[in-house]
Amino acid sequence: MSLEFAGVEDVRTRLEAAGYLVDTSIETVVYLAERLGKPILVEGPAGVGKTELAKAVATARDAELVRLQCYEGLDEAKALYEWNYRKQLLRITHARGGDAAGGEAWDEVEDDLFSEHYLLERPLLPALRNQRRTVLLIDEVDKVDLEFEALLLEILSDFQVTIPELGTVRGTRHPFVVLTSNGTRELSEALKRRCLYLHIDYPSVERERAIVLSRVPDAPEAMADQLVRIVRSLRQLELKKPPSVSETLDWARTLLELGFGAVDEQVLKGTVNVVLKHQQDVERALAHLTIPPRPEMN
Ligand SMILES: Nc1ncnc2c1ncn2[C@@H]1O[C@H](COP(=O)(O)OP(=O)(O)OP(=O)(O)O)[C@@H](O)[C@H]1O
Ligand SMILES: [Mg+2]
Structure with a gap:
């Protein structure tokens, strides 16, 4: 089997085999991203499968998944590389000791200090110089500062990075890049321009x-059907935190665990806290929700 996607159909089949169910826009963007060598920027509400998409693409392409989890204050040293100061200090101390016993030229020590041996790789670096097929997931990119976004821009344009003491680092093949965002802030136009945009909704x-x-x-099947219909009605109630796909799944597992085959008023009251995480949402749901009947299926 070729590891490249043969077409949109092939994307669908292979992502489904990896446990990820696509729709037309997802399969098209994934296919194009591979053909055009462009990163995908996935936006959408919490728990709709943004992170999972990157994992499924890695499985489908038999690629290594490298994940950079973003947070406020993330910087180059935590994302790309830093020098192992402790090890360098030890090396210097050792060289000094050597000095007394005959000496070691400082130039030599200095060269040594800034070699691979003293480099601490952070997720972006191995993703850039990986010889293997790689999927790079830059998760929740809306959490980083503008300064770090600029660094990402540079990396996503050239797929290489220059370490002053070591030179330019690049791999034999570009990683397949997926960036996700919950839309807590607008990303820069420049970053968006470099990516194919994918909105995943409920x-x-x-x-x-x-x-x-x-x-x-x-x-x-009948229970699954009833559950997703209820969750859908919940999403229409203008709640503080509408239930996501992960919560639908948790609810299904809960009902199975408790031996309920369907949802009625009582079951809803007892288990709604699995899908709703704010008391005011729970109250609103119990007051306004009409439970659709469990369909008869065989
Ligand atoms: N299309 C899908 N196919 C299969 N499973 C899915 C799909 N979409 C979502 N899921 C399930 O929903 C769960 C939540 O998905 P995921 O963690 O990717 O959400 P997210 O969009 O990254 O959320 P957040 O914004 O909170 O990080 C996954 O563990 C997966 O089980
Ligand atoms: Mg996520």
Whole structure:
């Protein structure tokens, strides 16, 4: 089997084999990203499968997944590389000791101090110089500062980085890059320009039901169907935190665990805290939700 995607259909089949159910826009963007060698910027609400998409692409391409989890204050030293100061200090101390016993030229020591041996790789570096097929996941990129975004821009343009003491570092092949964002802030136009944009929204009832059945294989079809319909109604209630796909899955697992085959008023009251995480949302749901009946299926 070729590791490149043969077409949009092939993306669908292979992501599904990796446990990820796509829709038309997802499969198209993934295919194009590979063909054009462009990063994908995935935006959308929490828990709709943004991070999971990168993992599934890695599995589907038999690639190594390198993950850079972003947070406020993330800098070059934590993302790219830093020098191992402790080890360098030890080397210097050792060289000094050697000095007394005959000496070691400082030039030699200095050359040595800034060699691979003293380099601490952070996630971006191995992703850039990997000889293997790699998927680089830059997760929650909206959390980083503008300064770091500029560094990312540089890396995503050239897929190489220059370490002053070592020279330019680049791999034999570009990583497949997925950036995710929860949209807590606008990303720069320059960053967006370099990426293919993909918005993942809450899935349709049909796709979410399929996701439940694939992730919680013991769930009866009728229960999965009723659950996703309820979750869909919950999402329409203007809650503080609408339930995500992960919460639908947790709910299905909870019902199975408790031996409930369907949701009624009582079950809803007892288990709604699995899907809703704010008391005011719970109250709103219990007051306004009408539970759709469990469909009869065989
Ligand atoms: N299309 C899908 N196919 C299969 N599973 C899915 C799909 N979408 C979501 N999931 C399930 O939902 C869970 C949550 O997805 P994920 O962690 O990728 O969400 P996210 O969008 O990255 O959320 P956050 O913004 O909170 O990081 C996954 O563990 C996965 O089980
Ligand atoms: Mg995520």
